[in-house]
Amino acid sequence: MAEIQLKSVSKRWGSFVGVDNFDLTIADREFLVLLGPSGCGKTTTMRMIAGLEDVTDGDILVDGRRINDLDPKDRDVAMVFQSYALYPNMNVYDNIRFPLKVRKVPEAEHDARVRRASEMVELDEFLHRKPSELSGGQRQRVALARAIVREPNVFLMDEPLSNLDAKLRVSTRAQIKNLSHELKVTTIYVTHDQIEAMTLADRVVVMSKGVVQQVGTPTEIYDNPANTFVAGFIGSxxxxxxxxxxxxxxxxxxxxxxxxxxxxxxxxxxxxxxxxxxxxxxxxxxxxxxxxxxxxxxxxxxxxxxxxxxxxxxxxxxxxxxxxxxxxxxxxxxxxxxxxxxxxxx
Known part of the structure; x- marks a missing residue:
């Protein structure tokens, strides 16, 4: 269970405002997409939820518990980045298993959890390979499996498809959609690609210059844009x-x-x-x-x-x-x- 609340959350560096007065409740098991152009504050918002960035003002709550001062490792979130961030000296199996070792999960559980995660992203036949022997799409699936194996309360995904070619983006997008259906874990997904947002999200948050422009289902945002920014950003x-x-x-x-x-x-x-x-x-x-x-x-x-x-x-x-x-x-x-x-x- 993980309902996330952002209450008047802001992030400033001196006079520069990265995120301004962000207010939102993300429902348990919801797939929420933060959408906007580069520099709009979407990744900063995600990093504040993860604990990688300090909140200047406001509060972040998970199931009613304030987490502003918790270290990232204590927040029970798993992140998937644009760069795959894999260990080149480890094979796929050990890359997926690594979070279990760090979190001191009993070793008897490791194999079953690694194999369940690898099966979900169709990596079973690649477990013995090193990252250098994999394609970009396969590496991204290893990163997904490494997040899944943690069984976290919250998934945070920061532009995970942007390094993939067009065809792989479509197939990996379908895989993420299916995973979210299978895992039923609260997911926050950052992208500048409005097609990703429209196809994946339960709700979309459109941002510009640190300010939320509109929150709604993909259909609501497409059919009834709140302003010319949203109208000009959504749709192809x-x-x-x-x-x-x-x-x-x-x-x-x-x-x-x-x-x-x-x-x-x-x-x-x-x-x-x-x-x-x-x-x-x-x-x-x-x-x-x-x-x-x-x-x-x-x-x-x-x-x-x-x-x-x-x-x-x-x-x-x-x-x-x-x-x-x-x-x-x-x-x-x-x-x-x-x-x-x-x-x-x-």
Whole structure:
């Protein structure tokens, strides 16, 4: 059992604020993803939970017990890092077993626990090998097994897939998803990759410049972004965002006019997803094609509208030349509206 509470947690180095007033309760057995660009404070937050970084203000509680002053070894957390941090002179078996020796677990239990952990990440046939004889994906699985063998209260994973190639990332992501289902241990996972966040998380915390921007399920964050930062960060491609003005329920920007927009008159940022719009004979946008990307299951058409590049998902067989003029339907009902000052959702 491990419910984690962060109460007004901040981290400062002099005048620089790394994490600002972070408030959150992470439920027992929840898979929580901290998501954001480099320098947003996500790894610092994780390191404070692990005890590798001191908290400047606020409290961290595990099952109601304050752990701010506990050493990392006394916090019952297991970390998986971006770098695999394996011992090169030990084989896979001994790398996985090492935490049991350090924690003075009775030796009679070692073999069964090592083999259970290695089986979960499909490493049984590699137990005799040294790390130098393994691929990147296999090394990361050794690091996962070494965390699993501890049977900790909390897993902390810091960008564990970022050193893997695209295909391995997909298969290892599936493995982590399956492991979290099997192990049912509270997991905090740090990434800058929004696809990882969307596919793995029970809930996502989107961060920017040390501040939490939005907390919600992947669906909530995708469908109802709290502000333009979240809208522009989540999704592949990210949400289209266009600056314009509303007058009498009509949104207007260069090459773009949408009637039936429910916003007061004045400047506004309008957003919509590429898959919610459609290429059409006549539409709310008419602009030259900037680029065309064949994705296999669809064709992504990008147009330049004023100062923004707008993407619209078309049928996989759709073809057009760059520079040709195209129209797209953007119904008012699919649009999101944001305040141009500060970017909050209207």
């Amino acid at each position: 491609p990210a949400m289209n965002l266009v600056e314009g003005t509303v007058s009498g329920g009509v949104f207007e920007a260069k090459r773009m006019r949408i009637a039936g927009v429910g916003a007061p008159d004045g400047p506004v940022v309008l957003g919509f997803r590429a898959e919610d719009a459609a290429i059409a004979e006549e539409g709310e946008i008419t602009a030259p094609v900037y680029s065309l990307e064949l994705l296999g299951d669809a064709t992504m058409v990008t147009m330049r509208v004023g100062g923004a590049l707008i993407s619209v998902k078309a049928d996989k067989d759709y073809r057009i030349e760059i520079g040709e003029t195209v129209s797209a339907r953007v119904p008012a009902g699919i649009c999101h509206l944001f305040d141009p000052d500060g970017g909050r959702r209207l």
